[in-house]
Amino acid sequence: MRCLITGGNxxxxxxxxxxxxxxxxxxxxxxxxxxxSLRAVNxxxxxxxxxxxxxxxxxxxxxxxxxxxxxxxxxxxxxxxFLGVFRSLPSLExxxxxxLIYLKPQASxxxxxxxxxxxxxKTHNLSFQECELLQAIFNKEQCANTLRAPARVLVDAVVHFxxxxxxxxxxxxxxxxxxxxxxxxxETETSKTMMTELCLSExxxxxxxxxxxxxxxxxxxxxxxLLSFAESSxxxxxxxxxxxxxxxxxxxxxxxxxxxxxxxxLSDPNSSLRAQPANGAFPLxxxxxxxxxxxxxxxxxxMETTCVGExxxxxxxxxxxxxxxxxxxxESESSDLEGAVPGTPPTEExxxxxxxxxxxxVSGQDTAGAQPGCAGRGQRRRLLRGHLPPLHPSxxxxxxxxxxxxxxxxPLLEGGSCFHATEQxxxxx
Amino acid sequence: xxxxxxxxDVACLNHFTRVINTIAKLAKTCTLRxxxxxxxxILADKVANGGVSMWCELSQGNFFDEFQMEGVAxxxxxxxxxxxPENLSRALKTAQNAKTVKIKLTNKHGPCLTVAVELPxxxxxxxxxxxxxxxxxxxxxxWNDFREPSVPDFDVSIYLPVLKTMKSVVxxxxxxxxxxxxxxxxxxxxxxKIEADLVSVTTHFKGLGNPPWVSDDSQNSTQDRDPESxxxxxxxxxxxxxLLAGQQVNPTKALCNIVSKRIVHxxxxxxxxxxxxxxxxxx
Numbered sequence: 001m002r003c004l005i006t007g008g009n010x011x012x013x014x015x016x017x018x019x020x021x022x023x024x025x026x027x028x029x030x031x032x033x034x035x036x037s038l039r040a041v042n043x044x045x046x047x048x049x050x051x052x053x054x055x056x057x058x059x060x061x062x063x064x065x066x067x068x069x070x071x072x073x074x075x076x077x078x079x080x081x082f083l084g085v086f087r088s089l090p091s092l093e094x095x096x097x098x099x100l101i102y103l104k105p106q107a108s109x110x111x112x113x114x115x116x117x118x119x120x121x122k123t124h125n126l127s128f129q130e131c132e133l134l135q136a137i138f139n140k141e142q143c144a145n146t147l148r149a150p151a152r153v154l155v156d157a158v159v160h161f162x163x164x165x166x167x168x169x170x171x172x173x174x175x176x177x178x179x180x181x182x183x184x185x186x187e188t189e190t191s192k193t194m195m196t197e198l199c200l201s202e203x204x205x206x207x208x209x210x211x212x213x214x215x216x217x218x219x220x221x222x223x224x225x226l227l228s229f230a231e232s233s234x235x236x237x238x239x240x241x242x243x244x245x246x247x248x249x250x251x252x253x254x255x256x257x258x259x260x261x262x263x264x265x266l267s268d269p270n271s272s273l274r275a276q277p278a279n280g281a282f283p284l285x286x287x288x289x290x291x292x293x294x295x296x297x298x299x300x301x302x303m304e305t306t307c308v309g310e311x312x313x314x315x316x317x318x319x320x321x322x323x324x325x326x327x328x329x330x331e332s333e334s335s336d337l338e339g340a341v342p343g344t345p346p347t348e349e350x351x352x353x354x355x356x357x358x359x360x361x362v363s364g365q366d367t368a369g370a371q372p373g374c375a376g377r378g379q380r381r382r383l384l385r386g387h388l389p390p391l392h393p394s395x396x397x398x399x400x401x402x403x404x405x406x407x408x409x410x411p412l413l414e415g416g417s418c419f420h421a422t423e424q425x426x427x428x429x
Numbered sequence: 430x431x432x433x434x435x436x437x438d439v440a441c442l443n444h445f446t447r448v449i450n451t452i453a454k455l456a457k458t459c460t461l462r463x464x465x466x467x468x469x470x471i472l473a474d475k476v477a478n479g480g481v482s483m484w485c486e487l488s489q490g491n492f493f494d495e496f497q498m499e500g501v502a503x504x505x506x507x508x509x510x511x512x513x514p515e516n517l518s519r520a521l522k523t524a525q526n527a528k529t530v531k532i533k534l535t536n537k538h539g540p541c542l543t544v545a546v547e548l549p550x551x552x553x554x555x556x557x558x559x560x561x562x563x564x565x566x567x568x569x570x571x572w573n574d575f576r577e578p579s580v581p582d583f584d585v586s587i588y589l590p591v592l593k594t595m596k597s598v599v600x601x602x603x604x605x606x607x608x609x610x611x612x613x614x615x616x617x618x619x620x621x622k623i624e625a626d627l628v629s630v631t632t633h634f635k636g637l638g639n640p641p642w643v644s645d646d647s648q649n650s651t652q653d654r655d656p657e658s659x660x661x662x663x664x665x666x667x668x669x670x671x672l673l674a675g676q677q678v679n680p681t682k683a684l685c686n687i688v689s690k691r692i693v694h695x696x697x698x699x700x701x702x703x704x705x706x707x708x709x710x711x712x
Binding site: 153156157159160162190191192193194195196197198199200201203204 | 513516519520523537538539541548550551552553554556557558559560561562563565
C-alpha cells in the first residue's frame, strides 16, 4: 500500500481522522481497489463509521497486491497514535504539503510521513495489527425516511443542546415537520431538567422524504463529529432512518469521498422489533445463555465458537476475524434469519442501543451500504448492545482469539458453548 | 395564574441575558417573583446559617416589549416561582441573534417557564426553539419568606473601586487563601487582605468616597465613628468572586456596607437593575 495525499486534501484527511476518533479507539485501515477505507467502531458497537477515499483523492494510490493466499491486506492501528499525526489541524493546514502513507511489511510498521514546509519531514512509524474486515450491517435503501440538508443547517440545530447531552431525538412527520429534542432517560427527573425542542421547516432541507412518522434517538457526540467534518468539507448530509431501534445512517457523498456513519438508535419498548427483521435488525432475542455473567473470557470464546466448522453458517463475531475459512464458505442463498446468531447480549432487559457489526467474508468490500438486501444474505451478524462491557480488541485475549485457526479444530473451541450456538440457530429458524 | 412576556429588541435581549448570567453565577436555585411592573430574583438563604442571600430587582418595562401577568388573585397579583437560573441562562445563550424571545408560564409535564426563541434562517420561514424550564410554584403561605432584606445597621458604607480591578485582585488572592478580609473606613479607604501561613497580602484602595445615607435613626453608629477606624469582616473568598466575575457591565454605582465581623452587604446599581448581595462574615 502506498498513498500520497497533497495540498488541501491533507487537511480533509486529518479532519476525517478527527471525526473517526470520536467513535472508536482503533482505526481500521483497508486499501481496496475502490480506494482507501478508514473505519472505526465504538466499544459498545453502537456507532460505526467508514470513510472511503477514492483513488482520485490521492496524488498517488497503490492498494498493494494481495498476499499469496489471495488476501487483501488490512490492519488496525491505535486511534490515538494515528490521531497524533494529525492532531493540530491549523498547523497541518499551514505546514503540511504532502502526506505519504505506506506500509513497511518487514518492520511491521505503517508509516505516515508528513512533508512540511522548509524541508521538514515528520515520519511516524505506527505499529499495527492485521485484522479482519470491519463491516456494519445496514441498508439505507430500506429506510423509510430520508433527510438531506446542508451541514450548516444541522450544525445550527444541534448547537442549542448542551455539550453534555448524550442523546438527541430526531422526529419527522409526513407533513414535513422535522424536530430535534433532547432525550431524557427514565432516570432523569423531568421536574429538574430543561427540555429543549427545535423545529425545522421543510424548506430548510434540500430533500425530505418521509413515509412514516417516526422518532429516533441516537448519540449526539458521534453525530457532532460527522457534522464538523461535513461542515468543513461543505457537503450536504443525508440522514436515513426508520423506526426506533433500527440504525440511523448518515452519509456524505462526493466523487472522491464516501462517508457512512451508522448509529444505533434507542429501541422503543412499546414497538415490537420482532415483527420487523429487515434491514439487519434481527429480533431482539435475549438468549438464556450462560455467558450472561460478566465473565469476559467465556463470553469471548463463546462468541468465536459460533463460527467454528463449516457445517454451521458462517457467523460474524463482532471482531474482525481471520479469513482463513472464507474460501470454504459458499455464498449463502439462505433466508434472512439463517445464520443470524443473535449473539450473547447481557441479561439486562432494558431497551438499549443496538447495532450490528460483523465481518463480511463474502463480499469483502465496502458495499453493504449500497447493496439492497445485503443484510438478508444469510451472513452472520451479532446483536450488539449498548452497555456491554467494553470489548477492546487490543486486549491480549482478543489478540489471542484472532490468532486462532478456525479451520482446524481446536480443543478450546469445543464444548458446551458450541452446542449452545447451534441451539441458538435452531431457535432462530 | 398567567404570565407571558416578549423581547424583540436585541439590546434589551443582550442586557437581560447578562443579568441572568450574573444571577446564574450567584445562585444555583432562586425564586423568581413576578409582579405587574417588576421581576425579582431572590435567594433567601438565611445568612445566619452561613449562606449568601441575594435580591435582584428589574423593571420589566426596560426589557420587555410585552409583559402580561395575572397572579393567583386580584389582591395578590404576584407569582412566585422556584427555578434554576442556569437553565434560563442556557436557554438565552442560544437566543443571541433571535428575532423574538417569548417567555411564558406553561404546564407541560409540570409547571414550566417556556422560552420560545424565533431564530432567523436562510430560508423564508424562521426556526423555533423552545426550552421548557421546569419551575416550582411557591404557594402563598410561603411568600413571606421572600421579603426584601433591610439594609443592615452598618458600621461603614463605602463605594467600591472598579469591579474589574477588584476582581483581578481577588482572583489572585484566591490562589493563596480561602478567606479574605474586607475592611474599610469612613475616610474612603478600603483594604483587601489575606493572611495565610506563609504570606500576608494587602491591597489598599484610597479615595473611594462614602455614600451619604440619610439616617432616620438617631442611633446610627456611623455618625460618631472615627473616620480613620476600620470596620472589617472576614468572608469566604469563593462567595465574593462570583459577584465580581459575573459583572460584565460595570454598574453605575457599586457600594458595600460592612457590619463589623458580621456581614458584608453589596449593592450594585445599574440603570434598570439593582442587585443586593449579602455575605456573612466568618469568625
